[in-house]
Every structure is written in structure tokens, then in C-alpha cells.
Amino acid sequence: DAGITQSPRYKITETGRQVTLMCHQTWSHSYMFWYRQDLGHGLRLIYYSAAADITDKGEVPDGYVVSRSKTENFPLTLESATRSQTSVYFCASSESDVREQFFGPGTRLTVL
Amino acid sequence: KNQVEQSPQSLIILEGKNCTLQCNYTVSPFSNLRWYKQDTGRGPVSLTIMTFSENTKSNGRYTATLDADTKQSSLHITASQLSDSASYICVVSLHYGGSQGNLIFGKGTKLSVKP
Numbered sequence: 001d002a003g004i005t006q007s008p009r010y011k012i013t014e015t016g017r018q019v020t021l022m023c024h025q026t027w028s029h030s031y032m033f034w035y036r037q038d039l040g041h042g043l044r045l046i047y048y049s050a051a052a053d054i055t056d057k058g059e060v061p062d063g064y065v066v067s068r069s070k071t072e073n074f075p076l077t078l079e080s081a082t083r084s085q086t087s088v089y090f091c092a093s094s095e096s097d098v099r100e101q102f103f104g105p106g107t108r109l110t111v112l
Numbered sequence: 113k114n115q116v117e118q119s120p121q122s123l124i125i126l127e128g129k130n131c132t133l134q135c136n137y138t139v140s141p142f143s144n145l146r147w148y149k150q151d152t153g154r155g156p157v158s159l160t161i162m163t164f165s166e167n168t169k170s171n172g173r174y175t176a177t178l179d180a181d182t183k184q185s186s187l188h189i190t191a192s193q194l195s196d197s198a199s200y201i202c203v204v205s206l207h208y209g210g211s212q213g214n215l216i217f218g219k220g221t222k223l224s225v226k227p
Contacts, residue, residue, distance in 0.1 A: 103155030
């Protein structure tokens with residue numbers, strides 16, 4: 001499928017478990033991003049990547065790890081999930097810093 | 113502190129009516145301002161992107177304006193439809209020589225269009 005996809009769409013896990021959220025884009029965009037969206041907050045940037053093997057922290061990186069070995073994939077890992085990481089996670093990609101970002105459909109994560 | 117404030121938080125209008133959403137920002141240095149539409153349960157979709165030199169940009173029934181002097185933007189929706197029911201998010205980009213980690217998001221305005 002063309003575009004940007006995320007998996008899983010829904011995930012329930014327990015405190016302390018490791019969870020990986022997947023993001024895949026078919027446009028060969030250089031830039032990819034991970035955001036979380038919580039009630040009462042705007043979208044907040046967790047990590048971003050300007051190209052394969054280049055990643056950088058955003059506003060709320062603690063407790064998350066990313067990697068980008070291939071241009072099209074940008075997985076987000078919660079190494080030891082906490083209840084405060086219950087959120088909706090969005091992945092996005094863009095061609096450049098002045099072009100629009102295209103968002104995936106989101107992953108709703110619940111940490112019990 | 114770099115901030116983006118949107119008003120109102122929520123808005124209910126009747127189908128066919130017009131409405132205007134507001135965005136005020138205190139972001140410097142400014143690169144561009146974006147409006148996104150986010151349907152419930154879905155990712156945001158870009159409506160417009162405006163740079164410093166642009167003061168109006170349209171996308172169908174959506175028209176965004178930007179006053180860089182007063183640091184205000186508005187999104188005007190003409191002849192609203194039920195499908196316009198969504199959250200509308202204002203996003204301001206900082207100008208840091210091309211860095212992508214510098215988008216400041218507003219909390220959004222939740223628009224409900226009633227028949």
C-alpha cells in the first residue's frame with residue numbers, strides 16, 4: 001500500500017514490558033517523526049530522523065528508543081512501558097523542512 | 113517561551129454556516145505556519161502551509177490568513193459541511209536552518225457541524 005502505515009493500530013500491554021511500534025512509508029521521504037497525542041496537550045515530538053542512521057531527540061524522548069536502518073522504516077520502542085506512556089502515537093514523514101508532514105493513522109497504546 | 117494558542121477550544125455550528133478559527137503564536141524565529149485537520153481516530157492532514165511573505169492561502173472551502181506582524185492566523189471555513197467536523201490544529205515552525213525538530217503545535221479547536 002502506498003503512503004504511511006503504522007502497526008499495530010491498537011496495543012494493550014503491562015507495565016515493564018517492552019513494546020515496539022512500527023512505522024513504514026513508501027514515498028522515500030528523508031524525514032520521519034514520532035509524536036504522541038494526549039488529552040489536554042497538542043502533539044508532542046518524541047524523536048525525529050533526517051535520514052537513515054540519523055536520529056535526534058524531540059520534546060519528550062525519555063523512555064523511548066528509535067532506530068532507522070532503512071529510509072522507509074522508523075520503529076519506536078518503549079523499553080520498559082509505564083502507565084504515563086498510555087497515549088496515541090503518530091508517525092509522520094516529509095520530504096524536507098518546508099514541506100508538509102504526512103501522518104500515519106496512529107497507534108493507540110494502553111499500558112496497564 | 114514559544115507557544116501556539118488556539119481559540120475557541122470548541123465550536124458548534126449549523127451546516128451551511130461559515131466559521132473562523134483563531135491561532136496566536138509567540139514563536140521566534142518564525143519559518144512557516146501550518147493548519148491541519150484531524151478527524152476523530154485518524155492522523156492529521158495538512159490543509160495549508162504559509163511562509164512569512166504569504167498572508168492568504170486557500171484550499172477549497174478553507175482559507176487561511178497570516179499576519180506576521182501581530183503573530184496571528186485564522187482559518188475560515190465557508191459553507192460548512194458535516195464532514196468538516198474535526199479538530200483543527202495550528203502548527204508553527206521555527207527557523208533553525210532546516211532542522212525538523214522545531215514544530216510548535218497548538219492544542220486544536222474541535223469543530224462540530226450539526227445538521
